[in-house]
Amino acid sequence: MILQGKRVALPSAPVVHKRFEAHAEATPDAVAVVCAGRRTTYAELNARANRFAHHLIARGHGRGAKVGVCLDYSTDMVVAILGTLKAGAAYVPFDPSYPAARLRLLLGQVPGLALIVASPATAGLVASAAVEVVDIEGLSDHLATLPATAPDVRITGDDVCYAVFTSGSTGTPKTAAVRHEGWFNLLNWLTLEYGLHAGSHNLVVSAFGFDLSQRSLMAPLFCGATQYLMASRNFDAAMAYRMLDQHDIRVVHCASSTLYLLVDWETARGGDALTRLDYMLFGGEPLHAERLTDWARRAGNTCTLLHQYGVAECTDVATSFDLAGYRPGVHDIAPVGTPAYNTDIHVLDDRMRQVAPGEYGEICISGPSVGAGYLNGAGPESDRFTTVVADGEPLRLYRTGDRGHVNEAGDLVIAGRMDAQVKVRGMRIDPADVERALGRLAGVRQAAVVVDRTDAGDAELIAFLVPEDGDLDDNDVRARLLEALPRNMVPTRFRNVPRIPLSPHGKVDRAALAEELRQAGIS
Amino acid sequence: MITDRVLTIWRRELQRDDIAVDDNFFAVGGQSVIMAKIQWAFIEELDVEIPVDQMFRNPTVASIAAYIESLHT
Numbered sequence: 001m002i003l004q005g006k007r008v009a010l011p012s013a014p015v016v017h018k019r020f021e022a023h024a025e026a027t028p029d030a031v032a033v034v035c036a037g038r039r040t041t042y043a044e045l046n047a048r049a050n051r052f053a054h055h056l057i058a059r060g061h062g063r064g065a066k067v068g069v070c071l072d073y074s075t076d077m078v079v080a081i082l083g084t085l086k087a088g089a090a091y092v093p094f095d096p097s098y099p100a101a102r103l104r105l106l107l108g109q110v111p112g113l114a115l116i117v118a119s120p121a122t123a124g125l126v127a128s129a130a131v132e133v134v135d136i137e138g139l140s141d142h143l144a145t146l147p148a149t150a151p152d153v154r155i156t157g158d159d160v161c162y163a164v165f166t167s168g169s170t171g172t173p174k175t176a177a178v179r180h181e182g183w184f185n186l187l188n189w190l191t192l193e194y195g196l197h198a199g200s201h202n203l204v205v206s207a208f209g210f211d212l213s214q215r216s217l218m219a220p221l222f223c224g225a226t227q228y229l230m231a232s233r234n235f236d237a238a239m240a241y242r243m244l245d246q247h248d249i250r251v252v253h254c255a256s257s258t259l260y261l262l263v264d265w266e267t268a269r270g271g272d273a274l275t276r277l278d279y280m281l282f283g284g285e286p287l288h289a290e291r292l293t294d295w296a297r298r299a300g301n302t303c304t305l306l307h308q309y310g311v312a313e314c315t316d317v318a319t320s321f322d323l324a325g326y327r328p329g330v331h332d333i334a335p336v337g338t339p340a341y342n343t344d345i346h347v348l349d350d351r352m353r354q355v356a357p358g359e360y361g362e363i364c365i366s367g368p369s370v371g372a373g374y375l376n377g378a379g380p381e382s383d384r385f386t387t388v389v390a391d392g393e394p395l396r397l398y399r400t401g402d403r404g405h406v407n408e409a410g411d412l413v414i415a416g417r418m419d420a421q422v423k424v425r426g427m428r429i430d431p432a433d434v435e436r437a438l439g440r441l442a443g444v445r446q447a448a449v450v451v452d453r454t455d456a457g458d459a460e461l462i463a464f465l466v467p468e469d470g471d472l473d474d475n476d477v478r479a480r481l482l483e484a485l486p487r488n489m490v491p492t493r494f495r496n497v498p499r500i501p502l503s504p505h506g507k508v509d510r511a512a513l514a515e516e517l518r519q520a521g522i523s
Numbered sequence: 524m525i526t527d528r529v530l531t532i533w534r535r536e537l538q539r540d541d542i543a544v545d546d547n548f549f550a551v552g553g554q555s556v557i558m559a560k561i562q563w564a565f566i567e568e569l570d571v572e573i574p575v576d577q578m579f580r581n582p583t584v585a586s587i588a589a590y591i592e593s594l595h596t
Contacts, residue, residue, distance in 0.1 A: 045553075056582070059592075200596060232557070232574065232575060232576050232578055234575045234576055234579055235555055235575065236562075236565075236574055236575035236576070237559040237562060237568065237575075238562055238574075238575075239571050239574065239575070257555075257556065261556060261559050265559070265563070268563065350581075384560070425554070425555065425556070474549055475546070475550045476550075477551070478550050478551075478552065479547055479549070479550035482549050482550065485553070487554055488554070490549070492552055492554075
């Protein structure tokens with residue numbers, strides 16, 4: 001089974017920031033960024049980004065370099081991102097809401113990292129870096145002396161534009177690299193397919209480390225609109241709702257769990273800021289459409305809900321579905337729809353043959369969105385990037401590890417994972433990554449992590465611990481783990497066990513552990 | 524007492540009766556969705572909007588209650 005996205009030609013150099021530059025040329029006085037009450041125009045932002053690009057190039061960090069960005073949402077962050085792209089380099093988000101120990105681990109996963117852009121508020125988090133940490137605020141006097149014009153750098157669609165971290169099956173995070181061509185194709189598809197324009201102002205509500213945040217950051221600048229940023233390191237529902245209420249924001253990209261929060265907030269408060277939006281684009285975890293039904297049916301609701309599917313390795317979004325077409329009685333699971341432009345979805349069996357329509361298989365993606373692979377190359381995950389022969393031509397394909405099928409209406413439906421990975425509040429997590437962090441804690445001899453569902457149907461992680469001596473205390477283990485892992489990766493429940501059951505192959509027997517949970521009646 | 528009212532809200536939203544005023548929100552199983560509920564409860568019941576970043580900086584009942592007190596003086 002194959003779903004083919006509409007073929008839409010891309011420019012010869014599909015380079016994302018060129019679109020921003022064209023807007024800066026055409027509408028220099030339009031507002032590009034609003035943050036903490038400060039407005040920055042397209043012309044101003046473009047000049048600042050050009051200066052930052054000149055700085056990077058002068059330091060030898062031009063085309064092909066990898067630039068770490070560890071900043072809170074701010075105009076400076078947008079300057080650093082655009083400046084990095086203009087220099088021909090790729091940026092790598094280091095999320096300042098992560099603990100320093102996790103950032104230290106991630107720093108080791110970017111070979112050839114050139115430098116890290118930070119601020120006085122974030123520099124301490126990346127102090128362990130082996131490379132230079134630049135304070136972008138302290139640099140402003142120097143930057144002012146550099147040319148405000150764009151540097152002359154030749155960049156192609158095949159150059160890497162950003163790389164984000166995903167959880168790895170061997171316990172080490174992977175650094176998925178995305179190419180300009182894929183990112184351009186994604187933003188061009190959203191703009192044309194959904195009619196985004198210079199009035200499609202955006203509010204960023206997701207954490208910087210997510211791939212969806214890269215899209216949310218760039219989408220308004222790609223279509224000439226205004227980007228609204230919250231001066232908050234952590235998602236703040238009250239602040240987000242107030243900004244939606246007070247500004248002419250039209251588009252929000254978020255994880256499904258954030259969408260529920262915003263919808264609950266509006267329902268409890270009785271406002272209409274969300275129903276007045278043009279679009280909310282969301283996905284990243286199994287959808288509980290029933291949590292949205294009452295709100296979606298409110299009179300005068302003009303907001304189109306786009307339920308999307310994708311993976312970081314293939315530029316974030318692969319398919320999209322207008323949730324207005326969801327029929328709870330007919331659809332078991334809310335579909336994720338049809339492919340982005342120039343993107344093909346293949347549903348294949350374990351021998352890489354196409355399954356029949358309606359049958360389940362592994363979801364594979366081909367097209368310009370297939371990324372450049374992992375920067376920290378080796379490891380079993382790299383085998384998921386493969387080349388097959390289609391119509392006598394080699395075709396680059398990414399095997400997502402997601403299971404699904406195409407329904408009668410021709411929409412893709414995701415059924416789950418083929419491995420132990422899980423999404424928690426939009427973050428893709430491999431239990432091995434959590435097990436490794438647990439195994440490093442004093443007093444833990446061995447650990448295994450399994451996925452369970454809460455009463456509300458959300459995924460949660462349960463840790464089984466074999467203690468060195470006496471039983472380990474939940475709160476103590478959780479507190480220590482919070483020093484090492486992002487919060488979404490910290491298990492909700494812990495259980496002391498005398499041993500971890502192994503499968504005949506010597507691997508952790510997750511099925512046996514899940515069964516033990518059921519029998520203990522704690523799930 | 525603000526502390527008692529904050530403690531009541533925490534225990535309800537975290538669904539745990541054994542929370543003490545010095546327990547760390549995240550160590551007792553708190554996460555972002557529960558934090559948003561607590562933020563909402565502060566608005567509804569204490570008539571005060573606390574930025575989430577402040578809730579991160581004050582992750583215990585004792586410290587966030589002291590922060591809320593400080594807003595009134």
